[in-house]
Amino acid sequence: MAKDVIIACDFSSKEQTLAFLDRFTGRKPFVKIGMELFYAEGPEIVREIKKRGHRIFLDLKLHDIPNTVRKAMSVLSRLDVDMTNVHAAGTVDMMRAALEGLTREDGTRPLLIAVTQLTSTSEERMQRELLIGASINDTIAKYAENAKEAGLDGVVCSPLEAELVKERCGAEFMAVTPGIRFADAAADDQVRITTPARAREIGSDYIVVGRPVTAAADPVAAYERCCKEFLNE
Ligand code: C5P
Numbered sequence: 001m002a003k004d005v006i007i008a009c010d011f012s013s014k015e016q017t018l019a020f021l022d023r024f025t026g027r028k029p030f031v032k033i034g035m036e037l038f039y040a041e042g043p044e045i046v047r048e049i050k051k052r053g054h055r056i057f058l059d060l061k062l063h064d065i066p067n068t069v070r071k072a073m074s075v076l077s078r079l080d081v082d083m084t085n086v087h088a089a090g091t092v093d094m095m096r097a098a099l100e101g102l103t104r105e106d107g108t109r110p111l112l113i114a115v116t117q118l119t120s121t122s123e124e125r126m127q128r129e130l131l132i133g134a135s136i137n138d139t140i141a142k143y144a145e146n147a148k149e150a151g152l153d154g155v156v157c158s159p160l161e162a163e164l165v166k167e168r169c170g171a172e173f174m175a176v177t178p179g180i181r182f183a184d185a186a187a188d189d190q191v192r193i194t195t196p197a198r199a200r201e202i203g204s205d206y207i208v209v210g211r212p213v214t215a216a217a218d219p220v221a222a223y224e225r226c227c228k229e230f231l232n233e
Contacts, residue, residue, distance in 0.1 A: 009031050010036060011214075017041075026220075028055075031056055035059070038060060058079070066096070073100075085114060088114035088116050096151065114147035117139055160202070176208060181194075
């Protein structure tokens, strides 16, 4: 299975994003476009980055009734992104609808993964506010199984949960993991973190790295370091 480092382009404007990407004159990184940039700049920013030769993970985390998600995914499928996602909490039916909508007439489609529980949700809040009585690990494992049943390619999870997901859903089921920090760096607001090298050992397929690269004095060097550690190059 392909393994790669995905840079989270958490910028608010096209200018900032393109100026950042202009620094990468060698290897074109796989980039993640999230809600902030997509809502600010619209689909055009996706086309522009794609035109520059980057692969794109469009991280919009869709969660609505199946019919709405199917239609939204059908629109997104025309953007030619490489990966996109939904919330597993939308149910197996919603994930199936997402997959249908995303599949183009010729049968091709971007990779589709599901968010299990956001890494910002603690077990205590999940139980007290969402009234989910199970443990957070059981919830993540069950949501991952639901995503697999719906035909999705994998899940977004903390690197520390990748092992559990692989155990329950098989080695081929993808674990895409944010929460990556270098051994000698600050955690910022992330809690369940690990290094690129450790993420490789645990079984992550793609690591999503934001601030360790975007806020680095030398982003290209930081990206190369991630690749070296994660891909063992
Ligand atoms: O800057 P940092 O490396 O923490 O960025 C991680 C990226 O991954 C951000 O874009 C964040 O929104 C995203 N993410 C996350 N945890 C999740 C899902 C997405 O950190 N569970």
